[in-house]
Amino acid sequence: MIKEYYQPLKLAEALTFLSVFPGPVHILAGGTDLLVNMRKGQIKPEGIVDLSKIEELKTISQEGDNLSIGALVTFSELAAHPLVQELISVLACGAKAVGSPQIRNRGTVGGNIANASPAADLVPVLVALDGVAVIAKQNGLRKVPVAELIVGPYKTSLEPGEIIIRIEVNVPPKGTGMAYKKVGRRNALAISRLNGVCLLKLEDEIIKDVSLIIGSATPTPHRFTDVEEYLVGKNISQELLEEAGVMAREHVLAVTGKRPSSNYKLPVVERLTVRLLQVAWKGDKAYA
């Protein structure tokens, strides 16, 4: 039974409410996860703080080498934003992979992180970009890498009274190749069976920098640093990418152990890795 529904217009008001309300409070942003869980009876909030009217959390801006994305920015807004399309197109790809148009019009970037689903579509992109969540509570701010904020399936290290207010991601250097793919039962409304993101910076065919994540394959999204370290400094070639595919497969197996789905998932992890690297290398035409 809801005892209190609070709809502040300012972040400060939301933080004050959270600091004084005694019962379990749920934060409502886009509602696309919370309302499903409430309907299933899995969540019975006593208090709801509805952030949807707080305009200061809905902006996207460039600050030096960073792009700052308000936590209440919806997936549709993120995908359509000129700065995103120009600077980090892979963010738009991740945002477009979410649910359906209706879900993308409601669901938010901050919510995707706070819900911490292992199958989140956008979170792997944020992690690949070394995204940092800026978290507010009544007496200050803290910054935590998105990869550390998510500590397990549907678990974050957010404490009561805290709200994710924005995410800061690095703008990749010019000429960075980017790729995002989602593997699901169909294009729309599918929960990711697997997804993946790759950022690749080459200099004269030598791999200078690479960020690789296969998402929905492990309990929490994280960069596959073993694969990345193997690739950096090497001459790019199809053979090298095939090796990376095998390594990614072994990485997932090492994290999750053998599971009933492994026979199906692991070969796809391998091919998805190769494909992501190829698209980041040669563009979409690599698989046209």
Place this chain on the structure above:
Amino acid sequence: MPELKICFNLNGREVTVMAPPDMTLLELLREKLDLTGTKKGCEIGECGACTVIINKKAVNSCMVLVPQVEGTEVITVEGLSQNGELDSLQQSFIKNHAIQCGFCTPGMLMSAKALLMNNPNPTKEEIKEAISGNLCRCTGYIQIIKAIASASK
């Protein structure tokens, strides 16, 4: 908790309603306002039958709590016709046989309407994308896509 007073624009008219804060927009429309054109399907945001337009965007009304519509403009399928005349999109659905059982139709119409409000001349791919969150289990999508395309011309 007592009911909250919510003011918003519904199909071109300002309305004020009293509703419990955990009521969804879908429930409000169907149970309190007798606007049963908006259909109740899965109630978890997967079927699109409850699609309405809020501030020119298609959304699942089952995924919106009533207090969230405060100050917004909401259009339901009942708001499409003007002065007793069906909207050109509705006429196109009839002309192109884009209706069979009719259950998905209001949601399809609202997703299509939101598309045309923002993009009057969509490509076939854009039409498919716009209705990708709406399930139809009988007509098939081809007539629906055709109906939307011909309404946009």
